Amino acid sequence: DLLDNTPKPLAGKRAIVTSGPTREDIDPVRYISNHSSGKQGHAIAAALAQAGAEVLLVSGPVSIPDPHDVTVVNVICAVDMQQAVDRALPADIAVFVAAVADWRVDSQASEKIKKDKSGKPPALSMIENPDILAGVGNGKKRPALVVGFAAETENVVDHARAKLAKKGADWIVANDVSEENNVFGGDANTVRLISAHDDEAWPKMSKEDVAAKLVERIAQRFETVSV
Numbered sequence: 236d237l238l239d240n241t242p243k244p245l246a247g248k249r250a251i252v253t254s255g256p257t258r259e260d261i262d263p264v265r266y267i268s269n270h271s272s273g274k275q276g277h278a279i280a281a282a283l284a285q286a287g288a289e290v291l292l293v294s295g296p297v298s299i300p301d302p303h304d305v306t307v308v309n310v311i312c313a314v315d316m317q318q319a320v321d322r323a324l325p326a327d328i329a330v331f332v333a334a335v336a337d338w339r340v341d342s343q344a345s346e347k348i349k350k351d352k353s354g355k356p357p358a359l360s361m362i363e364n365p366d367i368l369a370g371v372g373n374g375k376k377r378p379a380l381v382v383g384f385a386a387e388t389e390n391v392v393d394h395a396r397a398k399l400a401k402k403g404a405d406w407i408v409a410n411d412v413s414e415e416n417n418v419f420g421g422d423a424n425t426v427r428l429i430s431a432h433d434d435e436a437w438p439k440m441s442k443e444d445v446a447a448k449l450v451e452r453i454a455q456r457f458e459t460v461s462v
């Protein structure tokens with residue numbers, strides 16, 4: 236954009252962002268999902284692009300528009316999201332904002348499940364989905380900077396640090412969902428930026444402002460650390 240004179244501290248950097256929920260089919264007409272709107276992940280993808288990064292956004296099903304200047308890969312389920320992320324590597328930065336469904340049904344019915352004459356509901360057998368962040372954070376093609384999100388209702392810092400270690404992330408942005416701030420679908424977010432040795436509480440702000448502040452931190456990190 237010729238009129239865009241803003242600084243481009245992340246020029247030449249490749250970033251991958253996951254956003255939105257995933258949707259896990261039960262049968263051709265039913266699925267399991269969650270209330271993630273994609274607003275926070277999409278705002279981060281837009282802010283990274285604004286800072287000059289080449290951004291690939293892997294998005295689950297959302298009803299918000301694609302961000303500007305970002306390549307979007309639309310996926311439905313966790314397994315497809317993982318495949319899209321793996322295909323997008325290598326990258327310098329990866330930010331995992333998606334609310335990935337933790338489980339899927341272990342065998343999807345190919346026909347619509349009908350009500351049983353006995354009145355018994357179907358027993359859905361579930362299996363765990365792949366942990367996309369952990370696969371990348373602990374993987375061979377690990378980007379220089381790996382950032383995860385975590386929604387917690389209690390012991391926010393302890394739980395976030397445990398996730399940081401387990402998943403091989405550098406930072407976890409912890410959402411405090413215990414507050415009445417209507418995170419899912421809402422426009423504001425109250426987060427803490429947690430690394431192995433630091434813990435910073437940010438004031439309540441819009442999801443766009445969280446994105447801008449996070450990208451500012453990412454740019455600083457690439458300024459001070461040669462990676």
Ligand code: CTP
Pocket residue numbers: 253313331332333334335336337364365366367368369382383384385386398
């Ligand atoms: N995540 C992921 N793949 C999954 C589950 C989570 O990539 N299958 C990522 C999310 O995008 C987020 C981070 O891991 O960046 C933490 O997600 P969260 O749901 O808070 O953690 P879980 O490990 O699933 O633990 P739990 O839901 O039991 O708290």
Ligand code: CA
Pocket residue numbers: 335336337
């Ligand atoms: Ca989870």
